[in-house]
Amino acid sequence: MSDSHELVVVVPHTHWDREWYLPFQRFRLQLVALLDELLDRMEADPRHRFTLDGQMAAVDDYLEVRPEARERVTALVKSGRLAIGPWDILMDEFLCSGEQVVRNLERGIRRSGELGGTMPVGYLPDMFGHIAQMPQILRGAGLDHACVFRGGPGAVTSDTFAWVSPDGTAVRTRYLPAGGYGNAAGLLADRGAVAERLRELHERMSAWTLPESGPVLGMYGSDHTAPATDAPDLLAAAGEETGIGVRLATLAAFFEGLPAGTDGLPLVHGELRSHARANILPGVNSIRPELKRAMSHAERWVERYAEPMAALYGDGGEQRFLDMAWQRLIAVSCHDSVTGCGCDETAVQVGARMAEAEQLGQAVCDLIGQRRAAAVPQDALLVFNPSPRQRSGVVFAEVDRPGVAVLADDRDLPAEVALTRIHGTELYGRHIASWSLSEDGSTLTFAVARHESAAFDVAEVREALGEGWRERRLRVRILTSPGEQVPVWAEVPALGYAAVRTPDQGSPADAALPPNDVRCDGRVLDNGLVRIEVAGDGTFRLTGADGTTTAGLGSLVDGGDLGDTYNYAPPAADVLVAEPESVRITRTAGSPLCAALEVERRYSWPAAGDFAVDGRSARTEPVTVTLRVELRAAEPYARIGVEFDNRCDDHRLRLHLPLPEQAESSFAEGQFAVVERGLTAEGGGGEYPLPTFPAAGFVAAGGLAVLLDEYSEYELVEEGRELALTLLRSSGQISRNRIPLRDEPAGPQVPTPGAQSRGLRSVSLALLPYAGAWTSASDAVLRAAEEFRHGLYAVPGAAEASAPLPEPERGLAVEGPGVVLTSARERDGWSEVRVVAEGGADTVAVVESGFTRARRCDLLGRPGEVLPMDGGVLRLPLRAWEIATVQLGH
Secondary structure, eight states, X not given: OOOGGGOEEEEEBOXXXXXXXXXXXXXXXXXXXXXXXXXXXXXXXXXXXXXXXXXHHHHHHHHHHOGGGHHHHHHHHHTTSXXXXXXXXXXOTTSSOHHHHHHHHHXXXXXXXXTTOOOOSEXXXXXXXXXXXXXXXXXXXXXXXXXXXXXXXXXXXXXXXXXXXXXXXXXXXXXXXSSGGGTTTTTTTSTTSHHHHHHHHHHHHHTTOOTTSXXXXXXXXXXXXXXXXXXXXXXXXXXXXXXXXXXXXXXXXHHHTSOOOOTTSOEEESOBXXXXXXXXXXXXXXXXXXXXXXXXXXXXXXXXXXXXXXXXXXXXXXXXHHHHHHHHHHHXXXXXXXXXXXXXXXXXXXXXXXXXXXXXXXXXXXXXXXXXXXXXXXXXXXXXXXXXXXXXXXXXXXXXXXXXXXXXXXXXXXXXXXXXXXXXXXXXTXXXXXXXXXXTSOEEEEEEESSOOSOOOHHHHHHHXXXXXXXXXXXXXXXXXXXXXXXXXXXXXXXXXXXXXXXXXXXXXXXXXXXXXXXXXXTEEEOSSEEEEEOTTSOEEEEETTOOEEEEETEEEEEXXXXXXXXXXXXXXXXXXXXXSEEEEEEEEESSSEEXXXXXXXXEEESSEETTTTEEOSOEEEEEEEEEEEEETTOSSEEEEEEEEEOOSSEEEEEEEEOSSOOSOEEEEOSSSEEEXXXXXXXXXXXXXXXXXXESSEEEETTEEEEESSOEEEEEEGGXXXXXXXXXXXXXXXXXXXXXXXXXXXXXXXXXXXXXXXXXXXXXXXXXXXXXXXXXXXXXHHHHHHHHHSOOXXXXXXXXXXXXXXXXXXXXXXXXXXXXXXXXXXXXXXXXXXXXXXXXXXXXXXXXXXXXXXXXXXTTOOEEEEEOOBTTEEEEEEOXXXXXXXXXXX
């Protein structure tokens, strides 16, 4: 046997894509067959070892079909021969929230623990790059090791390094070079060449090995594969022949033999998004944008509305709905799901699960909101504030305008048919306020309103019609007042609620106008904090209160894309369409609380890519793009909406935003961090290094912050003078064997007509100008992004109009420079709050509540040190970029 640094540890495993080029259920059929055979083999030969891809999803999917196999799985896990967990699913780290990454890990550790034990390794084999805060997340859950493949920078020259989060937390990391999670996939493919291939594996991987690395790691497996039946015998014989010490092990057992510390190891800081060593396939961030929008919206409903409302104002009965929502959210975070790089059937199912998660979150909000709104008069709204600071802002209410409109006017209708449409007091979605029968008895008229305001008994109508009423034929008229959505000003306590009266008949409210109300003059909108001037070509100038100005905002550039769902690939003979054929500017809303202008631009875009000539088609499609610019009272940013009907294939549309100042870098909020990125990307691994990057909450550069409503892709162009935001990227194939910006296929050549994303596309964002360096503006940008992404939530009142307005109620307040709230939920009788110091400097989070006890806990909720509270106030020191979780109780 050779020395330990010459030992080769072979880890049999499968990388299980739950859904990809086949939909979930078709892949699961293969999974069940694979695990049926594997369990039989492992029970028959105790030498076998297997690692089930670091994710519980494969285990749970199998046990749903084979529940009788639970004890067999548990026995193998407890014996140390089968490694499961710690993840619930192998997510795409950039297309889900940091909070969702935590819940994924939390769920995976809990479920694997229930089945015998958790693999104590942050195994991240196939994600398309890695987020900056992953080391802190892993250590916060008690994991001392990470194992990664894609994204490693060129500076990484060994298979072991210390990966450091922005806060300084480091985790010992095993890098998988020279083949990734399949570096030993072909080790036993040719039984006559196993010894030769073992020797080659040892030599190849030893070139990456440090003295501190431990044994050579051979990952024997690939996508949807099982190990050879006689693997133990083949490896034993090859070891004897070569003199190389070799053993089969689980990945958990491999890491158990390594030290947990990082002393002396090379340091790698922050996110791993380099193309230097492997493809990171960045085009997944912009393909099928409808999935990115759906994920972002569903997450926010669950994380920032439903959970905090349930924790502060629920009765505990909502928890099962929240659990179901999280299960669906985590399932669709998979790196082949939310990314959109699978077949169309997969995308449809992913979208449906996202919709269910959002609906579950909305249902919880509806349930709690309606309970509280029962005491609010019908001419008022109950407004919830999802932010941990007191807020003022605009919500919208439906009011009746003066005048009468005919909702329905039926002629010669049997009375029996007419009256069966009435359900209690409800008729056609409104409530009967009064009724009358004409003198000649031929016309029955109902006046309906939005709210139930008086008792109504259909028996009175029958009595008035007299005997034989069923056979009478009548003209039935239903009258109502036209409805209108009007802005309402609300001031709401932190994570609390307040009731506000709605304006009477669409007129301004009686209360004084809020500060920084909106003025609209021609093509100019101004609220004293930001000024918008729309030019004749449809672009606009934006000026902040401090004088920061930029013009030419809002131009659109459409270009070709002959790539696939993984990579953008412009045609050699590209045709860029930037100039509209016509422009129309109209005012669509105007009040002191909210005013807007709409810019309608007409274009002719090439209908499709022309792959034969490496260009775009001569045939064009007419497309109208509507850009809405909106200002609301007291908001320091301009709201932007872009909407169009995509009728074209194989193209990319970007919104161009000139910056107030030339930028050398950008700052993008992602998962518990704001990451700085330059104007270029590092290449070298077989993929052209396009500097297009993902962003979740916002991206800021050169004095302009773009506040985002959905997961997005951006690039700094024109040498940092302009920011280009991708609105749409469409492609008709999962992967193409030959594209100019990638040297090998990323998957099968499966057609994906759905990934052309034809149909309506709507994008919402906001623009916030700021002066000075990012470090001085970060707190203002973080606060604006928080409020833009988490609008006030309004529920109509249900009590009599004469009822008094209930007093406002505050839930829980969190203040502090750069402090961001990411979660507030109930856990085991405690209120658990998670905050992050995203301002990039040491700070103090001040938590004010009605609680009397506080303690720290880790990311899994395990309690730590008791914290002092003074009069219901907790002062929590945070180091820069620290993720901190506290539990509050009585």
